[in-house]
Amino acid sequence: KAKDDGKNVYRYYSQQLTRRAMEQVSLASELHRALMQDEFEVHYQPQFDLNSLAPIGMEALVRWQHPTEGLLMPARFLPIAEGSGLIVRIGNLVIDRVMQQTRIWHEQGLDPGVIAINLSGRQVDNERQLEWLEQRLERHRCRPEWFELEVTEDFLMQNPERAIAMFRRLRLLGFELAIDDFGTGFSSLSYLKTLPLTRLKIDRAFIDGLPGDSDDQAITRTIIALGQNLGLKVIAEGVETRAQLDFLRQCDCNEVQGFLLGKPQPPQSISASLRARGRDKRPRPLPS
Numbered sequence: 001k002a003k004d005d006g007k008n009v010y011r012y013y014s015q016q017l018t019r020r021a022m023e024q025v026s027l028a029s030e031l032h033r034a035l036m037q038d039e040f041e042v043h044y045q046p047q048f049d050l051n052s053l054a055p056i057g058m059e060a061l062v063r064w065q066h067p068t069e070g071l072l073m074p075a076r077f078l079p080i081a082e083g084s085g086l087i088v089r090i091g092n093l094v095i096d097r098v099m100q101q102t103r104i105w106h107e108q109g110l111d112p113g114v115i116a117i118n119l120s121g122r123q124v125d126n127e128r129q130l131e132w133l134e135q136r137l138e139r140h141r142c143r144p145e146w147f148e149l150e151v152t153e154d155f156l157m158q159n160p161e162r163a164i165a166m167f168r169r170l171r172l173l174g175f176e177l178a179i180d181d182f183g184t185g186f187s188s189l190s191y192l193k194t195l196p197l198t199r200l201k202i203d204r205a206f207i208d209g210l211p212g213d214s215d216d217q218a219i220t221r222t223i224i225a226l227g228q229n230l231g232l233k234v235i236a237e238g239v240e241t242r243a244q245l246d247f248l249r250q251c252d253c254n255e256v257q258g259f260l261l262g263k264p265q266p267p268q269s270i271s272a273s274l275r276a277r278g279r280d281k282r283p284r285p286l287p288s
């Protein structure tokens with residue numbers, strides 16, 4: 001009997017595995033179709049100055065409007081895209097969209113602030129990419145300082161020498177540069193000081209434990225102090241509660257992003273709030 005159970009459990013898991021594997025394979029082939037049929041969208045999540053809660057910019061986040069599955073989040077398809085190399089095409093499509101949209105906002109007299117764009121390691125790993133970025137700026141008549149390029153700490157540490165060289169050139173082009181998910185990738189401090197950075201983003205994993213967890217408190221305080229000593233702005237991501245916001249204020253963190261203050265939204269809703277903001281210059285009330 002026990003043996004039978006074992007077999008059934010095995011069969012259950014192998015069926016699950018097969019289903020997962022098949023899902024991965026079908027998503028991978030669907031990614032091609034999605035690119036052809038223009039199913040990717042970019043949503044924007046607002047970022048705020050921690051003291052004044054004035055909006056300072058947004059982060060661009062890719063979404064897949066799947067014909068049958070609905071709106072898919074990056075966790076569902078980016079790992080597959082990374083594996084197959086399609087991430088470069090998807091990522092470049094995002095950059096193109098963001099620049100086009102930013103141009104429109106500026107033309108409408110709206111001020112979106114600096115827009116952060118996530119880059120996969122594979123997207124900054126070649127020379128032609130730099131030329132491509134320059135061409136895109138020209139094509140969309142955008143200024144490089146309207147954008148911040150974010151690369152994860154994890155990627156930077158895979159090949160630090162190369163990453164430093166690429167970052168220097170991106171900075172020379174005029175882009176702002178940030179390390180994303182900071183605190184999770186064991187950066188070497190000596191590399192950190194040689195990177196031409198503008199901002200560190202504290203990973204959500206540490207913000208989650210605030211204000212209660214003493215390890216997360218210590219790590220958050222340390223990252224903020226490190227950033228300030230290196231002359232960088234520090235932004236906390238994933239802020240969901242007023243208590244987390246208050247803790248970050250006490251630590252002199254500079255900026256915040258999170259569901260407490262704003263979720264990622266499609267560009268049409270962003271346009272509407274930018275217009276409303278243009279009419280109303282009063283400071284935002286504190287969320288409770």
Ligand code: C2E
Nearest residue numbers: 061062073074091094118119120238239240257258259260
């Ligand atoms: P990330 O760059 O660290 O982006 C922040 C993620 O945290 C976003 O998830 C955002 O929706 C989520 N978030 C923000 N505030 C909160 C909060 O208060 N609570 C919670 N629970 N979550 C919050 P999203 O949009 O699912 O993106 C996941 C990751 O996918 C991103 O993490 C980034 O690494 C990657 N990604 C997104 N768009 C792109 C892209 O265009 N290109 C590349 N290469 N990667 C992208």
Ligand code: MG
Nearest residue numbers: 059118150180
């Ligand atoms: Mg990011």
Ligand code: MG
Nearest residue numbers: 180181201237
């Ligand atoms: Mg992050």
Ligand code: MG
Nearest residue numbers: 180181203204
């Ligand atoms: Mg992340």
